[in-house]
Amino acid sequence: MTNQDVGRYGSGKAVRRIEDPALLAGRGQYAGDVSLPGQAWLVFVRSPFAHARINAIDVSAAKAIPGVIEVITGAQMAGAGVKAMVGAAGFKRADGTPVASPPRRPLAHEVARFMGEAVALVVAESRAAARDGADAVIVDYEELPSVVDSFAAVKPGAPVLCPQAPDNIAAESRYGDRKAAADAFASAAHTVSLDIENQRLAANPIEPRTVLAAFDPASGRLTVRLSSQMPTAVRGGICDAIPGRTPENTRVVVGDVGGGFGMKTGPYPEDIAVAYASLQVKRPVKWISERSEEFLATVHGRDVITRGELALDASGRALALRVRSFANIGAYATGAGVAIQLLVGPWVSTSIYDIGLIDFHFTTVLTNRAPTGPYRGAGRPEAIYLIERLMDAAARKMGIDPAELRRRNMVRSAQMPYKSAMAQVYDTGNFESILDQGLALADWNGFAARREESKRRGRLRGRGIATFLEWTGGNALEEKVEVSVMPDGFIEVVTATQQMGQGIQTSYAQLVVDIFEVPIERVRIVQGDTDRANGFGSAGSRSLFTGGSAVSEGSQKTLALAKDLAAETLEVSAADIEYRAGRFGVAGTDLGVDLFELAGRKGAPSIRVESSTTAGAPSWPNGCHVCEVEVDASTGEVQVAAYASVNDIGRVVSPEIVRGQVDGGAMQGIGQALFERVVYDSEGGQMVSGSFMDYALPRVDVFTGFKTAFDTSIPCKTNVLGVKGVGELGTIGATPAVVNAVVDALASAGLGRDAERIQMPMTSERVWRMLSRDFEPSPFVADGAGR
Numbered sequence: 001m002t003n004q005d006v007g008r009y010g011s012g013k014a015v016r017r018i019e020d021p022a023l024l025a026g027r028g029q030y031a032g033d034v035s036l037p038g039q040a041w042l043v044f045v046r047s048p049f050a051h052a053r054i055n056a057i058d059v060s061a062a063k064a065i066p067g068v069i070e071v072i073t074g075a076q077m078a079g080a081g082v083k084a085m086v087g088a089a090g091f092k093r094a095d096g097t098p099v100a101s102p103p104r105r106p107l108a109h110e111v112a113r114f115m116g117e118a119v120a121l122v123v124a125e126s127r128a129a130a131r132d133g134a135d136a137v138i139v140d141y142e143e144l145p146s147v148v149d150s151f152a153a154v155k156p157g158a159p160v161l162c163p164q165a166p167d168n169i170a171a172e173s174r175y176g177d178r179k180a181a182a183d184a185f186a187s188a189a190h191t192v193s194l195d196i197e198n199q200r201l202a203a204n205p206i207e208p209r210t211v212l213a214a215f216d217p218a219s220g221r222l223t224v225r226l227s228s229q230m231p232t233a234v235r236g237g238i239c240d241a242i243p244g245r246t247p248e249n250t251r252v253v254v255g256d257v258g259g260g261f262g263m264k265t266g267p268y269p270e271d272i273a274v275a276y277a278s279l280q281v282k283r284p285v286k287w288i289s290e291r292s293e294e295f296l297a298t299v300h301g302r303d304v305i306t307r308g309e310l311a312l313d314a315s316g317r318a319l320a321l322r323v324r325s326f327a328n329i330g331a332y333a334t335g336a337g338v339a340i341q342l343l344v345g346p347w348v349s350t351s352i353y354d355i356g357l358i359d360f361h362f363t364t365v366l367t368n369r370a371p372t373g374p375y376r377g378a379g380r381p382e383a384i385y386l387i388e389r390l391m392d393a394a395a396r397k398m399g400i401d402p403a404e405l406r407r408r409n410m411v412r413s414a415q416m417p418y419k420s421a422m423a424q425v426y427d428t429g430n431f432e433s434i435l436d437q438g439l440a441l442a443d444w445n446g447f448a449a450r451r452e453e454s455k456r457r458g459r460l461r462g463r464g465i466a467t468f469l470e471w472t473g474g475n476a477l478e479e480k481v482e483v484s485v486m487p488d489g490f491i492e493v494v495t496a497t498q499q500m501g502q503g504i505q506t507s508y509a510q511l512v513v514d515i516f517e518v519p520i521e522r523v524r525i526v527q528g529d530t531d532r533a534n535g536f537g538s539a540g541s542r543s544l545f546t547g548g549s550a551v552s553e554g555s556q557k558t559l560a561l562a563k564d565l566a567a568e569t570l571e572v573s574a575a576d577i578e579y580r581a582g583r584f585g586v587a588g589t590d591l592g593v594d595l596f597e598l599a600g601r602k603g604a605p606s607i608r609v610e611s612s613t614t615a616g617a618p619s620w621p622n623g624c625h626v627c628e629v630e631v632d633a634s635t636g637e638v639q640v641a642a643y644a645s646v647n648d649i650g651r652v653v654s655p656e657i658v659r660g661q662v663d664g665g666a667m668q669g670i671g672q673a674l675f676e677r678v679v680y681d682s683e684g685g686q687m688v689s690g691s692f693m694d695y696a697l698p699r700v701d702v703f704t705g706f707k708t709a710f711d712t713s714i715p716c717k718t719n720v721l722g723v724k725g726v727g728e729l730g731t732i733g734a735t736p737a738v739v740n741a742v743v744d745a746l747a748s749a750g751l752g753r754d755a756e757r758i759q760m761p762m763t764s765e766r767v768w769r770m771l772s773r774d775f776e777p778s779p780f781v782a783d784g785a786g787r
Contacts, residue, residue, distance in 0.1 A: 009513045009520040011653040017506045018520060019256075019499065029255035031210035031227045036284040039212070040069055042277055043130035043287070044270065045120040045137045046296065047112035050368040050685020051146035051159060054110055054139060057120055062136040067129030070281050071137065072273075073120045074107035081243045082106060082276060085269065088338040091171035091364075100165035101333035101366065106241060106272040112141070113161060113331035114370050115680075115687055116296025118269060123277050123285055146368040146685035150305060150326040153367045161331060161366040170333040170364045173342040175422060181311075181359035184320035188311035192393040195780035197759050198382045200303035200328070200678040202695060203375050207258025208289040209298065211271055213278035224275050225253045229260040229498050230537030235530050237267025238275050245275075247530070254528030257500035261668070262374030263299050264500070265539045266336065270297070295690040300678055301375020303328040304341065304382050307780045310390040316400055318409050320357040321350060321421075323386065324780075329364045330371035337372040338364050344471070345379030347424050351387050352431040352469050352622060353409040358421045368685045374539060376668055377470075377728045381735055384468045388736035392464070393756055396747065402740070403439055406467050407432060424471070426620045427717040434648050434711060435467050438624025441707050442644035450628065451748070454641075460631040461641065462745025466737040469622035472725025474540030477615040479550040482533065483512075483558040485607040486524075487600035491516055493554070494526040496535030497547040502727060503657040504543045508551045510653055511721075515555035516595070517581040541725025544653060545619050549719045554611035562607045566593055569601060619716045621724035623647040625666070625733035629741040633749065636768030638674055638742055640703035645733060647709070650716040650724040662730040663706050669734025671698040673742075677761050696761075735760070746770055 009015055022028055059071040084103035091099040102111070108119045122133035145159040152158055153168040160166055185191055211226040222245065228234050231252040238252075239245040257264065270287065278285040289298075309322040327341035342362050349360065391409075395402040410431045411418050418426045439445075447463050454461035482494040491512055499505050509523040526532055536542070559579065566584035567574040570591055578585050585592035599607045628642040645662065652658050675696040679689040689695045715722030742762050746755035749771060758770050759779060766776075 009510060011510045011514050014656045015506065015510065015520060015654070017503050017657070018509055019503060019505050023256070030207055030258055031212060031225050031255060032288050034212055034225055035286070036212065036214055039284040039286055040123050040125060040281060041127040041130045042121055042123050042274055042285050043127070043134040044118040045122065045134045045139065047108065047115060047117045047119055049112060049141055049143050050115045050148065051144040052112050052141040053144060054108065054112060054119060055142055056140040058138040061138065062122055062133040065129060065133045065136055067125040068122060068133040069125065070123040070277065071120065071133065072107070072277060072280065074105055074109035077107055077276060078105065078109045083241045085237060085267065086240055088171065088333040088335045091173065091338055091342055093165070093169060094172050097164070099171040099333055099338060100162060101170055102162040102331065104269065104332040106269040106276065114368050115685055116293065116370065118273065118297065121273055121277060123281055148367050148369050148680040148682055148685045150328045150365040150367065153365050165366055168366045170329060170366050171338055171342060172361070172363045173346070175346055175360040176358035178359045181320045181322055181357055184357055185309065185311045185322065188319050189314040190312045190394065190398055191309060192390055192397055193307065193309045194389055194393055194756060195307050195778040196386060196389060197779040198302040198304040198385060199760055201301045201375055201672060201676050202295055202678050203261040203263035203298065203301065204697060205259030205261055208291060208294050209264070209268065209270065210288045211274040212284060212286045213275045214284035215278045215282055217282050220249050221251065222249065222275060222279065223251045223253060224271065225255070226271060227257050227264060228254050229257070229264045229500055229539055230266055231498065231528055231530050232496060232534040233266045233537060234271055238272055241272045242276055242279070252530045254498060257498065260500040261376045262301070262378055262539060265374050265537065292690055295695065296687060297370060299334070299371055299373030301372060302382060303372055305779045306386055308386045308390050310394055312394055316394070316398055316405050316408050318353060318355045320359065321355050322359045323349060323361070325362045327362065327364045328367050328369060330367060330369040332371045333364065333366065334371050334373050336374050340374065340379040345383040347422050348380050348469060348471050349383040349387060349422065350420050351384055352411055352429065352467055353387070354411045356421055369680055376665060376731045378540070380470055380728065381669070381732045384466065384732050385736045388466045388468060388740065392740045392743065396753060402465055403435065403444060407435060425617060427617065428714050429469070429620060429622055429648070430714055431467065431622060434622060434624045434646050437646040437709065437711060438626055438644065441646055441709055442626035442642070444626065447628070454630050460633055460745040460749050462629050462631065462741040462743065462748065464627045464737045464740025464744055466625045466733045466740065468733055469620050470725065470729050470732050471618050472541035472621060473545050473615060473618035474536065474542045475618060476536035476542060477546060478612060479546040480533070480535060480610065480612045481550040481554040482608060482610050483554040485558060485562055485595055485599040487596060487605060489596045490522055490524045491518060492524045492526060493551055494533045495547055495551065496533040496537060497543045498527055498538040500538060502661060503654060504538070507544055507548060507654045507657060511548055511552045512555050515552065515559055541727040544723050545719055545725045546615055548653065548723060549615060549721050550611060550613040552721060553613045554609060557611050558607060558609040561609055562595060562598060565607060566598055569593055569598060613720065616718040619650070619718060619724040621647065621649045621726060621729050623729055623733050625737040627737040627741045629738065629745055631742065631745045631767060633771055636764035636766070636771065638762055638764070638767060640670060640738065643703060644707040646711060647729055648711045648714050649726045649729065650712065650714065651722040652710055652712050653723065658710065658726055659708055661726050662708055665728060665730025666706065666734040667698050669731040670702065670738055673735045673738035673760055673762060674698065674702065675761050675763070742767065
């Protein structure tokens with residue numbers, strides 16, 4: 001291969017994704033595509049109540065159904081020593097006691113705490129027989145009072161989910177200086193306050209959760225194939241819960257993953273239950289979640305109500321930020337669900353702004369809803385949404401251009417490395433430059449003419465901006481890889497990070513091409529097998545940031561080893577060896593050896609190096625997103641008319657993949673702003689948005705197109721590649737940009753600052769009611785909330 005060929009496939013070039021040929025030809029291998037000889041099917045029995053005592057379960061009729069093999073209840077699993085799942089740790093309640101939560105079991109035992117929680121399972125020869133068996137299971141429920149709203153849950157006399165939290169508060173966190181902040185607000189020239197809701201969301205990847213567990217009695221090995229972003233964590237959850245399961249006798253395999261968006265991180269109760277069922281019946285057992293189950297029982301995202309306050313001086317410089325937040329984490333305090341709201345979100349709350357004084361109080365509340373967990377952005381969208389809404393509100397109150405107010409408050413490049421009020425250190429960033437580029441790309445100064453043109457067509461036009469940053473890396477900064485030169489002509493990279501549709505295999509392959517100068521078709525990426533590699537997995541936009549660095553360094557070490565072996569084979573000094581495009585040669589001669597031939601000559605079947613790379617700290621990608629919307633005043637319908645974004649993500653390895661990640665993420669942010677919402681009935685805790693008839697996803701016709709640009713001139717300083725995480729950036733910027741645009745359009749219609757009272761999702765009904773001066777009450781209820 002020539003150097004020109006290398007240039008076509010290496011990093012920084014747009015290449016066809018190596019994942020796609022198999023998928024397009026129908027050769028993908030999702031968990032649902034795999035079936036095994038002797039496979040049985042599993043269906044769960046789920047609670048129809050949000051809160052109920054399980055007095056008894058009669059399985060006799062279910063066992064009599066033809067084809068039913070086994071019926072298992074939560075009481076049976078608990079009696080067999082199956083443990084509750086590991087919950088949140090490291091956080092405390094206000095009285096200093098540890099984070100409180102009911103024990104979460106693979107199958108609910110004694111009490112079901114949310115609608116859709118699994119209480120039993122049926123294993124049968126066919127899926128139809130398993131469904132029939134599940135329908136025949138008779139559960140004696142005693143319905144208990146339920147509570148699904150955060151503020152109702154913390155009021156005295158509310159139904160209690162566990163004795164350790166009589167007030168239903170799982171844990172709290174406080175940051176900053178309460179008195180100093182109060183003094184700043186008292187002396188400020190201007191203050192603004194907003195009560196906002198980040199509504200509960202469902203991730204809805206195209207592939208539902210699927211688990212296929214197969215126990216081999218001869219070897220004692222259990223193999224679990226499923227759709228997950230974190231194979232090692234799933235194995236850990238199974239081994240922690242089921243007696244006799246260890247990392248040595250338990251294997252987790254993940255093939256293609258049809259989207260994760262954070263909700264496929266870590267173990268689910270169903271993963272453990274299916275594994276246990278296979279151990280009991282001693283044959284493969286398969287479960288494919290139905291879409292209704294995904295709505296009911298898969299972790300949800302967001303669900304936070306916040307009061308935010310910003311104090312500013314006469315020139316518009318921010319003096320202090322005060323935040324009081326209540327996060328509805330559902331029936332069980334999961335580790336991620338608590339950490340996202342009490343720690344991760346607060347880390348980015350001051351964003352790119354030089355706000356040195358904070359007073360933060362965050363509370364996580366237990367309710368009879370499904371638990372929350374990671375969803376694209378995981379805490380950062382909630383925090384950025386708040387500060388960007390406050391910036392717009394302050395600009396509107398002071399009569400300052402919203403871009404100019406942001407500029408006055410930005411951390412300057414000369415301040416880098418910058419330590420925020422939350423003690424987070426930004427290694428690099430030129431936020432003002434990104435702002436300038438974003439304004440130019442969006443034609444900021446030409447907006448007035450576009451607004452007038454929309455007015456002539458009977459439309460209200462609004463403009464919104466979000467300048468923001470993102471924290472990436474998951475604080476899991478070490479990654480291990482195994483790089484092997486194989487005699488079959490491939491360079492194989494084994495990693496514990498996980499592909500899930502984001503194209504990470506292609507990016508890794510391009511990094512390998514950079515080092516080895518071989519065709520990209522000669523690179524093989526192996527993921528998703530705990531027998532081959534173990535680690536944190538893929539979450540928090542860490543795959544390229546940590547995994548890519550490890551792939552690059554591991555490739556360099558493997559090539560160096562191969563060079564030494566080539567020198568030994570050719571009987572010359574390593575200093576005399578030259579390498580180019582898959583071949584070692586002796587300088588000044590025609591002697592040489594092919595890279596893959598060299599691998600075949602050695603005693604081992606490959607040239608292999610295990611390598612570990614650790615990033616120095618998280619990365620801080622950032623951006624400027626500008627949205628323009630048109631609103632039909634007669635119907636309230638909102639149309640995204642223009643969307644421009646400039647994104648600083650450091651070095652770019654795969655340009656088209658990066659663009660797809662940012663634009664796709666923005667569409668999910670638009671979905672939250674305009675359409676999506678998980679809704680529970682407040683009386684009985686029933687979910688009323690449990691299908692796509694009631695839960696709306698964004699469609700391509702809600703926007704006219706994106707202008708997306710990247711600034712690659714500011715590399716990250718905390719990893720060897722200079723890359724910054726990108727997978728969640730678009731989601732974080734889009735929601736405030738779109739909402740600020742809608743608020744701007746409503747304000748221009750005469751609502752003024754009343755327009756700031758609108759909440760997400762900004763459906764046509766909500767917008768129409770706002771235009772009719774039918775204002776919603778604040779979501780932040782003072783009585784019962786506490787300050």
